[in-house]
Amino acid sequence: MADAKMLNKVPVREQDPKVRATNFEEVCLGYNQEEAMEEAQRCLGCKKPKCVEGCPVSINIPGFIEQIKEGNIEEAYKVIGLSSALPAICGRVCPQESQCEGQCIRGKKGEAVSIGKLERFVADYALEHDIKPVGAEVKNGHKVAVIGSGPSGLTCAGDLAKAGYDVTVFEALHELGGVLVYGIPEFRLPKQKVVKKEIEKVKELGVKFETNVVIGKSTTIDQLIEDEGFEAVFIGSGAGLPMFMGIPGENASGVFSANEYLTRSNLMKAFDDSYDTPIAAGKKVAVVGGGNVAMDAARTALRLGAEVHIVYRRSEAELPARAEEVHHAKEEGVQFDLLCNPVEILTDDKDWVTGIRCIRMELGEPDASGRRRPVEIEGSEYDIEVDTVIMSLGTSPNPLISSTTKGLDVNRRKCIVADEENGQTSKEGVFAGGDAVTGAATVILAMGAGKAGAKGIDEYLKNKEK
Numbered sequence: 001m002a003d004a005k006m007l008n009k010v011p012v013r014e015q016d017p018k019v020r021a022t023n024f025e026e027v028c029l030g031y032n033q034e035e036a037m038e039e040a041q042r043c044l045g046c047k048k049p050k051c052v053e054g055c056p057v058s059i060n061i062p063g064f065i066e067q068i069k070e071g072n073i074e075e076a077y078k079v080i081g082l083s084s085a086l087p088a089i090c091g092r093v094c095p096q097e098s099q100c101e102g103q104c105i106r107g108k109k110g111e112a113v114s115i116g117k118l119e120r121f122v123a124d125y126a127l128e129h130d131i132k133p134v135g136a137e138v139k140n141g142h143k144v145a146v147i148g149s150g151p152s153g154l155t156c157a158g159d160l161a162k163a164g165y166d167v168t169v170f171e172a173l174h175e176l177g178g179v180l181v182y183g184i185p186e187f188r189l190p191k192q193k194v195v196k197k198e199i200e201k202v203k204e205l206g207v208k209f210e211t212n213v214v215i216g217k218s219t220t221i222d223q224l225i226e227d228e229g230f231e232a233v234f235i236g237s238g239a240g241l242p243m244f245m246g247i248p249g250e251n252a253s254g255v256f257s258a259n260e261y262l263t264r265s266n267l268m269k270a271f272d273d274s275y276d277t278p279i280a281a282g283k284k285v286a287v288v289g290g291g292n293v294a295m296d297a298a299r300t301a302l303r304l305g306a307e308v309h310i311v312y313r314r315s316e317a318e319l320p321a322r323a324e325e326v327h328h329a330k331e332e333g334v335q336f337d338l339l340c341n342p343v344e345i346l347t348d349d350k351d352w353v354t355g356i357r358c359i360r361m362e363l364g365e366p367d368a369s370g371r372r373r374p375v376e377i378e379g380s381e382y383d384i385e386v387d388t389v390i391m392s393l394g395t396s397p398n399p400l401i402s403s404t405t406k407g408l409d410v411n412r413r414k415c416i417v418a419d420e421e422n423g424q425t426s427k428e429g430v431f432a433g434g435d436a437v438t439g440a441a442t443v444i445l446a447m448g449a450g451k452a453g454a455k456g457i458d459e460y461l462k463n464k465e466k
Helices: 002-007 033-040 061-070 073-081 087-093 115-128 151-162 191-204 221-226 258-266 292-303 323-332 443-465
Strands: 028-030 143-147 166-170 208-210 232-235 255-257 284-288 307-312 335-338 340-347 353-366 372-376 382-385 388-391 430-432
Touching: 028 115, 033 061, 033 115, 061 073, 061 115, 073 087, 073 115, 087 115, 087 191, 087 443, 115 191, 143 151, 151 166, 151 191, 151 232, 151 443, 221 232, 232 443, 255 258, 258 292, 258 388, 284 292, 292 307, 292 323, 292 388, 307 340, 353 388, 430 443
Parallel strands: 143 166, 143 232, 166 208, 232 430, 255 388, 284 307, 284 388, 307 335
Antiparallel strands: 340 353, 353 372, 353 382
């Protein structure tokens, strides 16, 4: 019987769907110590752990879980801290099912170990008990600038600080955290309790932060190097430029990019009545797209009181969003209009949105992405009555940095060209990583790129010394 028990995860506590659909408090409540220690027992402590191979920042997963088994939570935090500066964030927003947990041996005959939830428990424990990260014993006297305080910038800055560098992070917004603050809603990632506190941990490593500095406007990369004495620069400026479909009616009043909509709610606190930020709550909202950002926008609109439809051109099996996010959205009452694609946004005589015209799709042969290509079914158009449309079709990097930096190569998608291994760009001493290089991706991939960039900068400056 004991064996059968080991096949399944210890269930994680969540807010009731009906209750949470009306508030912005965190949906998943995580494990307590007893639950975490019980779940940790399921880890087999593999000699060649596949889970570590699946982790973009190579956390010693069996190592930290072993410490949880023993009840040494502080030690577990130290093990994670060797690889990751943001474990409370990763434990919440990483797509574990396709990374560490996707590789877990337990998952072959039952359910994978809940690695993400265990990481979250350890990190939250460290935040509650104010356990300090381990910083550099001595400074090496080298100055490095990091642009952007999102996941790649924070990771790069944390790793460099641990190696003894004097690091300053420049952030364009008034608040630190990049996409963690403006992009991901409160109910998935609490800002005060988690993001702010994890950034404090990076500050404790000795990293300095300057806000309201727009690189390309306030100052340029060349000025940082030539005038301010920075010996290397890491660009982790993200991808904040929204994409649109180019269909009729897209410029109407009531059409938003997911980026703007979420920034208003998350960063500018439009969901909180004590703030004056306006937001189009809408009575009936269509969100176009099927990624995590689309789920975030849909679940935000729902909490603001709207009836919400997700419009996506492929079937459920192809939805790029995490299974957990799709499941939560459905539980909360978001409706999914699958295999249909918008062809026009309908408006009234004052140019306000009245509906969205869609065409039904069927799946043809696989395309370059390996997913079956959606093909229009002729004559199958139909209208959905809505008063707000949110376009969630991905984002690309803002060209401001690349257009003001001589000798910095970008590709046709305006992404900065950088080496995957070390983040090196075409310009000497300048490194880059995260969404500014790949276009919109996940928090953990951006962190992996920040790690690679820190390693690249360290090697570059050590070689320069020789």
